[in-house]
Ligand SMILES: Nc1ncnc2c1ncn2[C@@H]1O[C@H](COP(=O)(O)OP(=O)(O)OP(=O)(O)O)[C@@H](O)[C@H]1O
């Protein structure tokens with residue numbers, strides 16, 4: 001039994017370290033819900049990282065018990081933050097690996113996508129921002145986001161430098177985004193940028209995490225890892241309320257819930273690229289998971305698929321080069 005008050009690393013950091021093969025033997029790294037501890041321990045063991053599980057209150061303490069098989073002797077500036085199987089796949093890679101994360105508004109897609117990308121050394125694209133920037137640009141010009149001509153013109157002339165503008169996070173920008181997103185010419189205009197990002201991620205990254213509504217179904221249908229992240233409408237509205245309130249916006253939770261339901265209905269029922277889980281996506285409901293638990297679950301799900309993808313890429317590369 002591990003004492004409950006024993007200090008633990010923050011779980012996202014611990015997981016990043018574990019998956020990067022940089023765990024510190026003998027140190028308790030994560031206290032996890034029982035449903036996650038077992039699968040994660042199996043996964044780490046499969047990566048060559050020896051671990052032990054012990055009860056810790058209502059949770060399981062996951063402790064690294066020995067050196068990972070390929071832990072580097074020292075960390076250097078050019079050390080690639082990725083586990084051994086990822087580096088093998090990277091070396092043999094004939095193309096970038098894509099992690100597709102889809103789901104409804106405020107489900108936690110971006111939070112998970114950023115953490116996965118950071119931990120695995122992948123580039124990250126929040127595709128919602130492309131639609132938000134398009135809708136916001138129409139609003140700024142005094143236009144109607146549902147007007148196909150105005151929306152298409154805004155999408156085709158989009159300058160990606162505006163994607164970091166904090167104004168894009170407002171509910172008004174989200175609503176405008178959902179309206180322009182139902183227009184086929186807008187989706188067509190934004191598709192090439194997203195596919196290009198996935199195919200040739202910036203800064204030489206070996207792959208990319210993209211989040212949105214149609215990444216697994218339309219933008220990157222052959223992505224080896226597809227997560228559909230969801231949560232109840234009430235949970236998502238509360239999360240968005242807290243986010244906007246903490247950012248200093250004057251918001252009413254019941255209004256956010258109402259708008260969010262309307263946006264979900266529009267995104268799910270539109271004729272083109274509707275919000276639906278891809279047939280081969282793994283659904284992750286985060287309603288009862290905090291950020292840490294959701295990340296642990298995503299790591300377990302994504303890690304398994306990525307590992308398989310890494311082997312496939314390596315195999316494809318070997319047959320391509322004639323090696324056996
Ligand atoms: N599991 C969680 N528990 C509690 N809060 C969370 C959880 N995951 C994310 N959040 C918070 O909920 C809010 C929405 O999360 P996030 O932006 O990641 O969602 P999203 O699905 O990317 O949203 P959008 O579709 O609008 O881009 C953020 O404030 C985030 O910190």
Ligand SMILES: Nc1ccn([C@H]2C[C@H](O)[C@@H](COP(=O)(O)O)O2)c(=O)n1
Pocket residue numbers: 105106127128129131132174177178181211212213214215263267
């Ligand atoms: N791949 C995408 C991404 C986003 N949209 C639309 C639908 C959303 O309501 C809106 C804003 O997205 P968010 O920032 O909340 O993720 O943009 C889409 O249709 N396809």
